[in-house]
Amino acid sequence: MTIPKTMEAIYYEKATSFKLATVPVPQFQPHEVLIKVSCCGLCGTDQHLHSGETSMASYPFIPGHEVVGVIAEVGSAVTGFSKGDRVVADPLVECGHCFFCLRAEFVLCENLGAHGVSITGGFSQYVVFEARKVFKIHNISDEEATLIEPTACAIHGVDRLEVKVGVEALVIGAGPTGLVLAQLLKLNGATKVVVAANKGVKTEIARKLGAADEYVELDRADPKPQWEKLKKDYPYGFDVVVEATGSAAVANDAINYVRRGGKLLVYSVYDPSALVQWSPAKIFIDEIKIIGSFAQPNCFPRAVAYLDSGKVNVKGLVTDVYKLSEYQQALDKYKNRDVGKIAVRP
Ligand SMILES: [Zn+2]
Numbered sequence: 001m002t003i004p005k006t007m008e009a010i011y012y013e014k015a016t017s018f019k020l021a022t023v024p025v026p027q028f029q030p031h032e033v034l035i036k037v038s039c040c041g042l043c044g045t046d047q048h049l050h051s052g053e054t055s056m057a058s059y060p061f062i063p064g065h066e067v068v069g070v071i072a073e074v075g076s077a078v079t080g081f082s083k084g085d086r087v088v089a090d091p092l093v094e095c096g097h098c099f100f101c102l103r104a105e106f107v108l109c110e111n112l113g114a115h116g117v118s119i120t121g122g123f124s125q126y127v128v129f130e131a132r133k134v135f136k137i138h139n140i141s142d143e144e145a146t147l148i149e150p151t152a153c154a155i156h157g158v159d160r161l162e163v164k165v166g167v168e169a170l171v172i173g174a175g176p177t178g179l180v181l182a183q184l185l186k187l188n189g190a191t192k193v194v195v196a197a198n199k200g201v202k203t204e205i206a207r208k209l210g211a212a213d214e215y216v217e218l219d220r221a222d223p224k225p226q227w228e229k230l231k232k233d234y235p236y237g238f239d240v241v242v243e244a245t246g247s248a249a250v251a252n253d254a255i256n257y258v259r260r261g262g263k264l265l266v267y268s269v270y271d272p273s274a275l276v277q278w279s280p281a282k283i284f285i286d287e288i289k290i291i292g293s294f295a296q297p298n299c300f301p302r303a304v305a306y307l308d309s310g311k312v313n314v315k316g317l318v319t320d321v322y323k324l325s326e327y328q329q330a331l332d333k334y335k336n337r338d339v340g341k342i343a344v345r346p
């Protein structure tokens with residue numbers, strides 16, 4: 001493989017304004033590898049970066065944090081990788097010396113950076129990563145491997161939940177992360193998982209994957225009857241409720257499905273100005289735990305193991321694949337929401 005001097009990449013000068021640019025292929029250090037990108041997943045974070053609704057971004061930059069590719073060059077100090085290895089890459093870059101890093105709480109790093117958010121990402125033909133953040137894949141397709149980063153985040157969510165054996169769980173939202181979370185809950189102690197989501201492509205995929213034991217298909221225009229039925233069917237609610245829609249209104253209501261003594265996982269990208277109104281009396285008397293979970297610290301090895309083994313099933317979850325030159329179409333498709341996972345191939 002000869003490495004060209006320049007490459008194509010999605011390049012943001014500032015929020016909302018990107019172009020398909022020709023830029024130099026990045027240089028790498030002795031402890032780094034150069035990855036030829038074969039596929040990169042697109043998710044809500046990319047939508048927020050596009051619209052500028054995030055504090056983490058530092059423009060100008062190249063987005064793309066769900067990188068899948070092939071090792072093109074190996075730094076002189078790197079061991080364990082060879083040219084041609086198929087890999088995925090953990091986008092997070094912790095500083096290693098702040099208050100939280102010194103407590104090994106890397107996801108809370110005060111200087112947290114991420115490839116595709118504040119550092120050069122993978123909506124490009126080549127990208128450089130530290131070798132310690134790169135992991136080999138064997139059995140899954142490039143498209144399927146775009147789900148490894150979201151799976152790593154979902155694993156962190158399940159870690160945060162500290163699920164007891166035999167719980168009943170409700171996952172609200174059937175986006176790629178919700179469907180992976182539902183499967184992880186089934187594999188890690190839940191006797192029953194119910195997925196509630198808007199009727200459409202997402203719930204069809206959920207069924208195909210066998211992500212849950214039961215499905216509640218919500219009517220977009222009037223979901224009230226379905227919610228009422230769920231309440232009737234589960235008068236004691238659920239030990240675990242996962243809010244994975246990103247809607248503050250749904251998050252607000254989600255607490256009403258938490259069993260006394262249960263837990264609510266708040267798990268999505270929300271409008272930073274959105275608020276919920278929860279009764280402290282209910283949280284007090286019902287002993288409800290409300291848990292947040294953001295990104296993932298060092299969860300990639302387990303995510304690779306779950307997907308490469310097929311134990312978490314993501315077959316058919318990628319519904320739409322675009323070229324780099326079609327990035328705007330990919331963003332538009334994401335916005336219309338009736339879609340599974342979107343991947344971009346350079
Ligand atoms: Zn993502």
Ligand SMILES: [Zn+2]
Pocket residue numbers: 094095096097098099100101108109110111112
């Ligand atoms: Zn730090």
